[in-house]
Amino acid sequence: MADKDIQIIASSPKGIVVEPVAASERLITNGDFNVLKLALHQLSAQALNFANMYINDASVRYNYCYKINKMAEEILSDVESGKATAKEGAEFANQLRNHIMEEARIQSSTIGKAIAQKKKVTGRTIEELINNKTAKTFPGKTFEQLTSNEKQTIYKSIISSSGRSDPKFTTKIPKWKLLGKGCLLFTIGITTYNIWTSENKIEAGLKDGIALGGGFLGGAIAGSVSGLVCGPGAPVCSTVLFVVGGIIGTLAAQGATTIAEDEIVEFSEWLGEYVE
Amino acid sequence: MLNKTRLSFVLHSLSEPEKLGVSAISDLFLDTVYDEQDYDYIVKRLIETGIEWDLLDKLYRDDAAFLLSFNLNSVAGEWAGFNEEWLIDQINEIREKRRNSLIVRFIDRVLIPFRASTAKKKWDIIRIKYFNLVK
Numbered sequence: 001m002a003d004k005d006i007q008i009i010a011s012s013p014k015g016i017v018v019e020p021v022a023a024s025e026r027l028i029t030n031g032d033f034n035v036l037k038l039a040l041h042q043l044s045a046q047a048l049n050f051a052n053m054y055i056n057d058a059s060v061r062y063n064y065c066y067k068i069n070k071m072a073e074e075i076l077s078d079v080e081s082g083k084a085t086a087k088e089g090a091e092f093a094n095q096l097r098n099h100i101m102e103e104a105r106i107q108s109s110t111i112g113k114a115i116a117q118k119k120k121v122t123g124r125t126i127e128e129l130i131n132n133k134t135a136k137t138f139p140g141k142t143f144e145q146l147t148s149n150e151k152q153t154i155y156k157s158i159i160s161s162s163g164r165s166d167p168k169f170t171t172k173i174p175k176w177k178l179l180g181k182g183c184l185l186f187t188i189g190i191t192t193y194n195i196w197t198s199e200n201k202i203e204a205g206l207k208d209g210i211a212l213g214g215g216f217l218g219g220a221i222a223g224s225v226s227g228l229v230c231g232p233g234a235p236v237c238s239t240v241l242f243v244v245g246g247i248i249g250t251l252a253a254q255g256a257t258t259i260a261e262d263e264i265v266e267f268s269e270w271l272g273e274y275v276e
Numbered sequence: 277m278l279n280k281t282r283l284s285f286v287l288h289s290l291s292e293p294e295k296l297g298v299s300a301i302s303d304l305f306l307d308t309v310y311d312e313q314d315y316d317y318i319v320k321r322l323i324e325t326g327i328e329w330d331l332l333d334k335l336y337r338d339d340a341a342f343l344l345s346f347n348l349n350s351v352a353g354e355w356a357g358f359n360e361e362w363l364i365d366q367i368n369e370i371r372e373k374r375r376n377s378l379i380v381r382f383i384d385r386v387l388i389p390f391r392a393s394t395a396k397k398k399w400d401i402i403r404i405k406y407f408n409l410v411k
Contacts, residue, residue: 061351097355104352121347122359129356136317164309165355169348 037194038254041208044190045215045250046243047183052216053109053242054180058173064104065165071096072163079159086155093162094126109223114238126158133157187212202268211253218249283385286334287375289368293325297335298367299360300325304336304395304402305344307353315398319405329406336399337392339367342384345391 072093079089124132133154134143143154191208198204222245223238257264290298300321303314322332343366347353373380392399 057351064352094356101352101355105350108351121354122362123354124357124359128359132357136313139320161308162355166307166348166353167309169307169353 040190040194041211041254042215042247042250044187045212045219046246047190048187048212048216049219049242049246051180051183051187052219054176054183056107057109058176058180060104060107061170061173061176064100065170067100068097068165069163071100072159075162076156076159079156086152086159090130090155090158091126093159094129097162098123129158130154200265200268202271203264206264206268207254207257210257211250214253214256215246215250218252219243219246221245221249285338285371285374285381285384286331287371289371290339290364293327294331294335295360295364297322297325297327297332298340298363299358301332301336301340302344302358302363304398305340305347305353306357307347307350307355310398315401315405319402319409322402322406323409329403329410332406333403337388338384339370341392341395342388343367343370345394348394 075084075089075093075096078084079086084092130143134141134146137154137157138146138150141150143151146154191212194208195201195204219242222241225241286294300318303318304310325332327335343363344358370384374384
């Protein structure tokens with residue numbers, strides 16, 4: 001019975017009828033189980049990478065909204081107190097918001113950054129912004145035709161709007177965080193299950209930790225080189241690279257655990273686990 | 277029944293009134309807070325183009341929303357407005373790709389409802405204000 005197992009062939013209230021089956025005939029072979037385990041590792045590593053992406057983007061958006069709001073308040077208060085003219089304030093607010101915007105885009109996830117780069121968006125210049133605000137606030141007049149007070153109104157309105165962001169989008173932050181936490185929870189769930197159902201729990205924990213770390217590292221490396229590999233503004237390529245990076249990272253880490261199997265077993269024994 | 281007019285694309289390069297139309301519509305895709313004055317100004321510019329509502333709706337869905345919806349989902353989107361020259365170039369490029377390829381037209385037709393939904397509430401406000409003024 002060394003390489004044989006039993007298979008249930010019939011059952012009745014009196015009992016079950018079983019017969020031995022060869023290992024190769026089992027419904028789930030050891031090979032299938034390993035493939036399933038590998039797929040679960042891959043899935044949990046990808047979930048960890050996406051969790052990181054969602055949580056990162058949510059905090060970048062939160063910081064962005066906070067910074068621009070604070071910036072506009074401070075500039076407006078400097079203008080009110082006479083530390084700067086309204087014109088200087090409007091120009092500075094425009095520059096600073098654009099600067100904070102660029103900074104936030106750099107900090108955002110690889111995919112978000114690639115989409116922004118692909119579009120190569122060109123925004124309105126300060127002159128275009130002034131003309132637009134003038135036409136909106138004082139219809140039929142050009143900026144040059146405005147009185148000094150009216151010009152101040154336009155400048156101050158530019159400063160105020162530089163501190164505003166789309167509230168509809170900002171309300172998505174909690175959802176992103178939830179999605180990120182959901183992915184994280186999924187990873188933790190799969191990993192806990194793997195460890196819980198293993199005979200040698202410390203050894204399984206070490207192997208899972210290495211695999212997850214490899215996947216995370218793979219995703220991070222892929223993200224950092226996506227600009228180099230895909231070129232600027234290639235969201236599809238960046239997404240594929242991000243996912244493939246995670247997969248390669250997990251596979252590489254699993255390969256490393258196979259090579260260093262003896263060391264891991266020895267280490268888990270040293271940590272107090274009895275390994276047969 | 278499918279609305280064939282709505283499903284067909286306008287494929288020529290943007291005409292002068294259309295340029296003014298997309299420029300006004302593009303202001304709906306900014307990372308900012310909108311007030312009544314913003315909506316009124318957009319409607320005023322749309323009426324001044326002299327374009328019928330059906331074509332304005334196509335400009336919104338097939339051109340502006342298709343190109344700019346990403347800005348409403350960006351961590352740090354454009355806030356001051358889009359440069360007109362950039363906007364016109366981008367839309368003409370999109371139209372040219374559609375003109376030259378049936379596959380592009382098919383893919384874009386599938387994507388448009390999703391992208392158009394990003395600013396749908398704002399576009400509904402514009403529609404109500406437009407018809408109030410046009411009546």
